[in-house]
Every structure is written in C-alpha cells, then in structure tokens.
Amino acid sequence: MLVLESTSRIAMGAALGLKITTGTIIVQQKGDATMGNIYAYVLQDNIYLNITNRCPNRCVFCIRENRKGVGYDLWLDREPTAEEVLEAAGDVSAFREVVFCGYGEPLLRWEVVTEVARSLKAKYGAKIRINTNGLAEAVLKHKILPELEGLVDTISISLNAASADQYHHLCKSALGPEAFTCMLQFARDSKLYIPRVILSVVQTSDFNPEPARKIAEEMGVEFRIRGLQTE
Ligand code: SF4
Numbered sequence: 001m002l003v004l005e006s007t008s009r010i011a012m013g014a015a016l017g018l019k020i021t022t023g024t025i026i027v028q029q030k031g032d033a034t035m036g037n038i039y040a041y042v043l044q045d046n047i048y049l050n051i052t053n054r055c056p057n058r059c060v061f062c063i064r065e066n067r068k069g070v071g072y073d074l075w076l077d078r079e080p081t082a083e084e085v086l087e088a089a090g091d092v093s094a095f096r097e098v099v100f101c102g103y104g105e106p107l108l109r110w111e112v113v114t115e116v117a118r119s120l121k122a123k124y125g126a127k128i129r130i131n132t133n134g135l136a137e138a139v140l141k142h143k144i145l146p147e148l149e150g151l152v153d154t155i156s157i158s159l160n161a162a163s164a165d166q167y168h169h170l171c172k173s174a175l176g177p178e179a180f181t182c183m184l185q186f187a188r189d190s191k192l193y194i195p196r197v198i199l200s201v202v203q204t205s206d207f208n209p210e211p212a213r214k215i216a217e218e219m220g221v222e223f224r225i226r227g228l229q230t231e
Contacts, residue, residue, distance in 0.1 A: 039080045039088035041072045047095040049085055049116065050074045050102025052109050056139050056179070058172040059160070061202045061228055064103045074103040082115035089116070093124040097154070100130045107136030110144045117151040129154040134190075138175055138182035145186070149193040156224070157187045159199040162211035188219060197221040204228050 041048050053076050064074070080088070092098050098120055100106035100113055107113060107130065120126040130148075134157040137144050148155075161167035164180035173179035190197045199216040201209050203225050216223035 036073050036075070037077055037080065038072055038074055039076075039085050040090075041074070042095075045096045046099050047089060047092055047097075048099045048101050049089065049106070050076070050104075051085055051100065051106055051112050051116075052076070052079050052102065052104040054108050055103075055105045055133065056135050056174040057105075057133055059158075059202075060170055060172070061204065076103070079109065080112075082112045082119075085112065085116050086119055089120065091124065092120055092126050096127065097129050098126045100128075100132075105133050105136055105139075106130055107132050107144055108139060110136060110140075110142075110147055114147050114151055117148075121151060127154070128152045129156060131156045131158075133158050133171075134183035134186035135173065135175060135179055137186055138179070145189050145193045152194050154196040154198065155190050155194045156198040156200055157183065157190065159183070159187070159201055159212050159215065161201070162215060184215075184219075187221065191219075191221065198224050200224040200226050202226050202228050 039050055041050065053074075089098065098117075100117075113130065117126075117128045121128065128151060130152055132155060160170055161180065164177045167173070167180035167183070168177050171179065175182060187197065187199060199212070199219070199221055200223070201207070201212045203209060209225050213223045
C-alpha cells in the first residue's frame with residue numbers, strides 16, 4: 001500500500017542519513033529513479049520492506065500510479081527471497097517498527113512475510129506491522145491470518161470506501177465488486193489473530209470519511225485518515 005507516507009517524509013529520511021542498518025539498503029536521491037532492487041528503506045524511525053510489485057488493485061490514489069518513484073525507486077527487477085530481505089534489513093533493533101509496505105501487496109507473499117517477521121522478532125524483538133489491501137486471502141484462496149498470529153503486532157488495512165460501489169470506483173480491483181466484501185471479512189478476521197487492527201482511508205477533496213469511520217467503529221478497530229499524494 002503506497003499511499004501512506006508523504007514524499008517529504010521520505011526525503012527527510014534519506015536527507016537525514018538515518019542509520020541504514022548493516023544490510024544492503026540502497027538510498028537514492030529523490031528523482032534518481034531507475035529500476036532497482038530496494039528491498040528495505042527507511043522513513044523517519046521505521047524501516048519498510050518492499051517484497052513485491054504485484055497487486056490486484058489499481059487505486060486511483062496509489063502513489064505508484066501517480067508519480068515515477070517516491071524518492072526511493074521501489075520498482076523491482078524481481079521479487080526477493082526471505083534471505084535477501086533479511087540481508088537488506090540487517091540489524092533492525094534501532095527502528096520503532098518494521099513495516100511490510102512497498103509497491104505491491106505484501107501478503108501475496110505471506111510465506112516471505114512470516115519467515116522474515118519470525119527471524120526479526122527472534123533476533124531483535126522487532127515490532128512488525130503490515131500495510132495491506134486485505135485481499136490476499138481472496139486472491140490466493142488461502143487463510144493467511146492464522147499464519148501471522150504471534151508474528152505481526154499491527155495490521156493496517158486499506159478500507160478506502162464505505163460501499164462496494166465506491167470501493168470499486170476508487171480501487172478498480174481485479175476481484176471486481178466482491179473485493180470490498182472480501183476486504184471487510186479479512187478485517188473482521190484480523191481481530192482474531194493480530195493485536196492491533198487499523199482501517200484507513202485516503203482523504204481526497206470529495207471524499208467524506210465519516211461513513212467509513214462508522215464501519216471501523218462498528219467493527220471495533222482503529223480508524224486512520226491518510227493524506228493524498230498527487231505529484
Ligand atoms: S492496493 Fe495496490 S494499487 Fe492500491 S494503493 Fe496499494 S499498492 Fe497501490
């Protein structure tokens with residue numbers, strides 16, 4: 001899910017020369033966007049893991065659809081193995097959270113997520129968050145959430161809309177109008193396996209977040225409004 005962080009924050013992370021761990025994170029200057037293999041990148045006090053470019057959605061507000069790169073070029077030549085992700089992440093003990101979030105849906109590679117999360121928790125006691133569209137179970141037809149129990153501390157799911165029609169209009173999912181229902185079921189089920197569940201929306205000029213907030217409240221999970229990036 002690539003709508004969560006502002007470019008200025010990304011640039012700030014690079015500009016501040018934040019400790020990039022012992023791994024092979026490549027820090028590019030903003031605008032230096034060539035195809036590469038950045039599997040881990042730093043934003044403020046978190047480290048983010050970029051493990052796939054695959055996604056069933058084509059959200060109108062997705063940053064990868066709106067601009068070429070985000071300061072870091074997160075387009076991948078190929079998907080990394082768990083070992084490569086761990087090497088890129090290195091020692092994560094200085095970071096507040098390790099976040100699975102890149103130019104694609106991380107849970108489409110849930111085996112990599114679990115292997116990496118298990119290792120980083122065991123070695124560094126890392127706090128693990130996944131930013132997801134909540135559709136991987138529907139795409140893969142596999143129950144992923146039980147695999148995440150005990151490994152993932154927070155899951156942030158892109159609600160994005162308050163109805164199936166609105167979701168389809170904004171997210172143009174390959175799953176069609178069913179996608180909204182699948183995502184909501186995933187969010188409900190997440191509460192059974194993951195301590196902290198957040199539903200989020202993107203604030204656009206003509207979007208009223210209140211009906212979506214009501215969905216989150218009725219589900220008993222946190223609600224977050226993210227800013228829109230248009231550049
Ligand atoms: S779900 Fe896919 S298309 Fe939508 S914001 Fe996330 S990565 Fe982009």
